[in-house]
Amino acid sequence: MSARARVLDSRLIWVFLALILAAAIAFFLSRPDRPGPVARPMDEIYLPGYPLYSESAERMPVQLFFPDIDLDLKMESREIYRSDETADRLRQVVVLTLGGPRAEGLLRPFSEGVRLRELYLYEGTVYVDLDIPEKAAMQTGTFMEHLAVRALEASLVQGFPEVERLRIVRNGQEVETLFGHIDVRYPRPAFAASPAG
């Protein structure tokens, strides 16, 4: 092989490598740039673990609420999968709210380890049963408990006109408070859950 042919071969190899690199970059960039609506593994936050949606289902926007650094509730737009059952959509909303915000400057309302045991929608009242480990109670003061309850309520009310009342229970039991401070004995009317309310 002549010297010129060897140089040509070498160039061809570099061109080939460059093409592979370009293809890899194109593949990487062509991936969906937004993560799925339920970013965290479902079984971390939703105890029953059965599918609440099909990933082939279309997505729908929801408005979630999280405390901001000034300790007011602020809205964050997110997406859930359009499940057939309203309760499944509400379950996704709770899972996303428990999982925390994506935006910087917003706070996670519930401590790590708080999970959704189950959620029912019955005659306009949403019953949310939360699994709350003792450790979570060791990290939650009065005002954060208040904000956590309000964040969950506000997220569940927005965009769901069928929700009229909210009732939060802990570990399958009706309780007076979730963490020892804020009164959750009664179903709260949906209007009371609006961030402005």
Add this chain to the structure above:
Amino acid sequence: MRSLFRPMGGFFFQCILAAVLMVLVGLAADVKAVDDTVIFLDPGHGGEDTGIVGGGGLTEKSVCLDLAKRLKQKIDERLGYRTYLTRGEDKSLSLDERAALANNHRATLFISIHLGAFPDQRYRGVGVFYPAGRFHEAAGRPQPLPEWDALQATHRETSKALAGKLHHALLRRFPDGGDLGVHALPLYPLAALNMPAVLVEPAVLSRAAEEEKLGSESVRDALAEGLFEGVDLFLKNGVAGERP
């Protein structure tokens, strides 16, 4: 001469007698006011319920108990009011039991002492909370309310005033300590109380710097002094609430 001065002397002695009686009545009224004032201090959590646990291991239940004991001692020594703790040791006590104790003693005011916690180190200082009006009342669809909730609602304005005095006194003592404000919240621990009642969080235990300070006896004593000044301010201005 004696007959001349007898009417004046009689009048003079009557005045003296009236003055002495007025002073005695005043003193008696003052003593009665002190006797009637019953202060309940409620150290939050206790027993298995540690409350918040700081990164360094300090527990909310222990700090609250210490602050309550210090505050009681200051009130005992300097104001002389009858002051009780819902728990004087590390033991579990339900929120209902705490409320029943204060109601049964016909307490004049109730202060539940807790500490704050936030998921971020930026929050610090004092927050004071008083019972919010119940959302049921504004719903337009009245629901049956437990009797005790309705009773607490009658003390709301006085509770707000007490919260304001405690907040003011703590900020005055710790002007650079951070201010988390005064807020009306639906507080279950205060729902069943038939008296002005607040929940005060004089510091944030989840903040490492504040946990370190709370480990110091002098800082805890200064916090108790701030609480004492708030109680004193409130009682000097009168307890406006009427017991239904």
